[in-house]
Amino acid sequence: MSFKENNGIPIPQEDPYFYIDNETLDILERIHRIAQRHPVNVLVAGRQGCGKSSIVHQYAAVYQRPLATFQVGILSEPGQLFGEYALESGETKYKQFLFPQAIQTPGCVIHLEEINRPEHPKALNMLFSILSDDRQVWMDELGMLKVAEGVVFFATLNEGEEYVGTEMLDPALRDRFYVILMDYLPNAVEREVLIRKTGITEEQADQIMHAINLIRGNSEMSLDVSTRTSLMIAEMVGAGATLRESLVTSLQASKPTLESILLTLQMQKGFLEKTESEYLRFCRNVVL
Ligand SMILES: Nc1ncnc2c1ncn2[C@@H]1O[C@H](COP(=O)(O)OP(=O)(O)OP(=O)(O)O)[C@@H](O)[C@H]1O
Ligand SMILES: [Mg+2]
Known part of the structure; x- marks a missing residue:
């Protein structure tokens, strides 16, 4: 697969001084292999500032994949990632956002930040079918949206002191992810x-x-x-x-x-x- 045609979504620059343990390195290598067969979901959990966003960024840089990042933590309704109606020269038109484009971009790395903190409990609904085996969702405005081959979803989850592990996340959603637990470096x-x-x-x-x-x-x-x-x-x-x-x-x-x-x-x-x-x-x- 070549990712020259990446819908204008940029491949990030590599951080030359990013360190991870060999076990995590192996896991990422395997994720990469699985992604060549079908889209895959990875949950990265860990305390604030321990390198969750960086590992996603570095994965995309190392494997030369386009990276698109979305703040799930601020979503207040299900369709919000996909687009919105906007007034254009007196007419109301549906404007598509980056998310539908990213999921339809082969090999795209899609980073869903703070997946445990959407403002509205139903905000994740439309993500469910995209993250499940279906890998598609119907929208009246955009038609059938299918996840392209090689797409990797990375969801990051902030673990505060008040809870440990991934219990905060809806079990049905958590079930669909490989989990990488991160901690501060030695x-x-x-x-x-x-x-x-x-x-x-x-x-x-x-x-x-x-x-x-x-x-x-x-x-x-x-x-x-x-x-x-x-x-x-x-x-x-x-x-x-x-x-x-x-x-x-x-x-x-x-x-x-x-x-x-x-x-x-x-x-x-x-x-x-x-x-x-x-x-x-x-x-x-x-x-x-
Ligand atoms: N393993 C690492 N090797 C090199 N630098 C690292 C590593 N982990 C984190 N950093 C650096 O620490 C800073 C914070 O990392 P990052 O933003 O990825 O953390 P985070 O877990 O996503 O934080 P938040 O919980 O606030 O989202 C970045 O500047 C990053 O480059
Ligand atoms: Mg982060």
Whole structure:
């Protein structure tokens, strides 16, 4: 199959520093093989910022497939992904959205974000038949829509602290997916990612990892530091900020929690000294 004809849906750029464990790599390889026989559904579950969207993106990049992403979390009615009636030069016309086009594009990777959070419980109804063995749905406005060969649906599901696993999802829907469970990267790999992606030094990466582990290891703080947050911290450090400034701006923590983190780090390492505040003018000729 060639995907040059991809209805204008772009094939994403590969992330040269994306890491996954060998087991997940094998699963993706097999998904790819199954997809050559018929469309397939994959559910990617994991905590916030652990790399769910990235793995879908990377799958499309590695296998050179067009990628179309849809926010299921904001849907409030069943047909909303497909199109809408709009007024055009005095006439009401049905305007098709990207979704019907994507499902009819051979080999397309379709990312359904936050599938567990549609605003309306019935919003997923029309997706059911597309994700089931039928692989087609009838619409008065568009006729019979059939899923093209080689299409892979990736649904991502955010696991909050309030629930674990995929129970949130309707059983009938969950049943139709292979499941990939993701978690944050092991320390050594995360450190590598920080260095490679943000250009910080090994020493800076060690300091950041130390701070992150302190927070992750303290269950009382109930503060999760995702891969996304650790990258934000590293990027801030790479842009010249102190570790203290980077933590203060990147962690979504309450003031007391933040103070206690900073205090502990300061006592342990002494690298979080706060400098005296002074007030400067923030205007163009001062900044440039
Ligand atoms: N395994 C990984 N290797 C390299 N970078 C990663 C990895 N996992 C996550 N990242 C980086 O971390 C950031 C967050 O990842 P991503 O947006 O994919 O998380 P997510 O699970 O989809 O988050 P959300 O729950 O908010 O949707 C991205 O910048 C991504 O590149
Ligand atoms: Mg995401």
